[in-house]
Amino acid sequence: MVKFYNTMSRKLEEFIPGGVKKDSIDEYPPVSIYSCGPTVYGLAHIGNFRTFLFNDILRRFLKFRGFTVNHSMNITDVDDKTIKGAAAEGISLKEYTTRFTDIFFEDLKKLNIEDFEHYPRATESIDSMNDIINRLNSKDLVYRDGNSLYFSISKYDKYGKLSRIDPDAIKSGTRYDTDEYHKDDIRDFALWKEVEPDEQGWDIDMGHGRPGWHIECSAMIRKIYNSTIDIHTGGVDLVFPHHENEIAQSEAAYDEPFVRYWLHAEHLLVDNSKMSKSKGNFFTLNDLLEKGYPARSVRYLLMTAHYRKQFNFTLENLENAEQPLSRIDNIVELCLRSKKTGPVRPAVKDRISSLLDEFTTSLNHDLNISGAIGHLFEAVTDFNKIYNEDSFSKEEAESVIEVFKKIDTVLGFIFFKEKKSSQLSDEEIETYISRRNSAKSEKKWDEADSIRDLLLDKGIVLEDSKDGTRWKMV
Numbered sequence: 001m002v003k004f005y006n007t008m009s010r011k012l013e014e015f016i017p018g019g020v021k022k023d024s025i026d027e028y029p030p031v032s033i034y035s036c037g038p039t040v041y042g043l044a045h046i047g048n049f050r051t052f053l054f055n056d057i058l059r060r061f062l063k064f065r066g067f068t069v070n071h072s073m074n075i076t077d078v079d080d081k082t083i084k085g086a087a088a089e090g091i092s093l094k095e096y097t098t099r100f101t102d103i104f105f106e107d108l109k110k111l112n113i114e115d116f117e118h119y120p121r122a123t124e125s126i127d128s129m130n131d132i133i134n135r136l137n138s139k140d141l142v143y144r145d146g147n148s149l150y151f152s153i154s155k156y157d158k159y160g161k162l163s164r165i166d167p168d169a170i171k172s173g174t175r176y177d178t179d180e181y182h183k184d185d186i187r188d189f190a191l192w193k194e195v196e197p198d199e200q201g202w203d204i205d206m207g208h209g210r211p212g213w214h215i216e217c218s219a220m221i222r223k224i225y226n227s228t229i230d231i232h233t234g235g236v237d238l239v240f241p242h243h244e245n246e247i248a249q250s251e252a253a254y255d256e257p258f259v260r261y262w263l264h265a266e267h268l269l270v271d272n273s274k275m276s277k278s279k280g281n282f283f284t285l286n287d288l289l290e291k292g293y294p295a296r297s298v299r300y301l302l303m304t305a306h307y308r309k310q311f312n313f314t315l316e317n318l319e320n321a322e323q324p325l326s327r328i329d330n331i332v333e334l335c336l337r338s339k340k341t342g343p344v345r346p347a348v349k350d351r352i353s354s355l356l357d358e359f360t361t362s363l364n365h366d367l368n369i370s371g372a373i374g375h376l377f378e379a380v381t382d383f384n385k386i387y388n389e390d391s392f393s394k395e396e397a398e399s400v401i402e403v404f405k406k407i408d409t410v411l412g413f414i415f416f417k418e419k420k421s422s423q424l425s426d427e428e429i430e431t432y433i434s435r436r437n438s439a440k441s442e443k444k445w446d447e448a449d450s451i452r453d454l455l456l457d458k459g460i461v462l463e464d465s466k467d468g469t470r471w472k473m474v
């Protein structure tokens with residue numbers, strides 16, 4: 001049974017997509033997931049990527065368990081920060097946000113984060129914002145000040161259930177124009193904001209302006225899913241006010257529950273304080289790649305800690321990540337080199353099945369990734385012991401590779417393909433193969449082996465047969 005810690009109830013709950021329990025996983029409807037994505041006003045830092053990697057593990061694990069997923073991550077391409085950034089450079093909002101959106105997608109690829117089903121843009125969901133605002137207005141929850149529209153918290157008695165704020169602390173009738181503010185200062189928030197004459201704006205029924213940050217996510221969710229969604233995720237800093245405000249707008253507008261499970265990821269820290277752009281204590285992914293750290297180590301390190309625990313980032317930890325990864329590479333390489341035929345010993349078979357059980361059981365429990373990775377390394381130790389007793393047969397090696405591949409559909413760091421510009425083209429691979437063949441025919445075995453190792457290093461495996469040499473990517 002899959003269980004998640006729901007921020008709404010502050011409890012571990014059985015995960016039931018669609019809200020109705022079924023006899024087997026394949027009877028469930030696709031799991032609808034919405035993850036708050038980046039605000040594209042600069043480069044995302046690896047703290048952001050810790051949260052995006054958590055989203056990746058979540059969707060990969062649900063698929064591993066047999067669910068189908070329908071997952072969205074938005075791109076916040078209009079808010080206080082993006083507008084300010086574009087104005088400072090004297091370029092259009094679109095030009096400014098496209099630049100950072102493109103880099104963001106490249107970084108996701110480099111970290112082997114899967115493609116999600118939808119990447120909605122706030123600026124493409126204005127029609128849904130219009131619908132929400134009209135509905136709220138018809139319920140007398142909207143008021144105007146100048147050309148801005150505000151949500152009246154004091155008229156909505158269910159406000160505050162996610163962050164469990166004290167309703168008495170609500171400062172009735174006082175407003176906030178900025179997108180972000182603190183819990184001890186709860187005020188009415190802007191749904192729609194006045195724009196300066198030279199600023200980009202949009203027209204909705206209640207006037208010209210631009211969206212407040214919170215309504216963007218409510219609108220994109222409505223536009224894509226049209227009713228209650230299963231999972232909403234984000235970093236813990238979004239619980240208040242962002243997610244609280246999303247709930248208020250959506251539930252008041254549509255009179256149905258907004259989200260079934262709220263999952264929030266803890267922060268990545270540096271010297272024990274939150275990594276953030278405003279503090280300047282951040283690394284981008286490219287900062288680390290330029291220092292020579294592989295993207296694979298970054299992926300591994302950022303996902304080793306449980307998503308609800310804070311994690312302190314250091315370059316030393318990142319360097320240390322290479323050691324466990326090479327332990328995995330070594331056993332994979334032993335497997336790829338195992339050629340003798342023979343049966344699969346019970347010890348191998350049993351260890352494979354216990355690894356799968358332990359891995360699944362850990363992740364079932366609120367995505368206990370550190371437990372799951374721990375089980376993987378225990379199994380690597382055991383596979384090495386078995387191998388040292390007597391080397392693997394080809395059949396054993398294949399079954400070990402098979403379980404690693406299965407597990408890697410969740411982890412994504414075992415058979416990680418470094419997105420290097422130095423990746424070999426098909427022609428280059430063929431050239432290496434023919435050089436290796438000549439070396440073999442001249443009985444230069446060392447040279448032949450070193451070419452095979454060089455290719456293996458780049459994830460290319462050679463298979464010799466009487467018809468010649470074929471290659472494949474691992």
Ligand code: AMP
Nearest residue numbers: 037038039047048051234235267268275
């Ligand atoms: P932003 O681009 O600032 O809107 O943030 C994108 C996502 O990254 C949000 O879900 C944030 O909660 C999350 N986030 C921001 N800083 C950190 C951090 N230091 N560690 C983990 N997640 C973060």
Ligand code: ZN
Nearest residue numbers: 036037217242
């Ligand atoms: Zn959001």
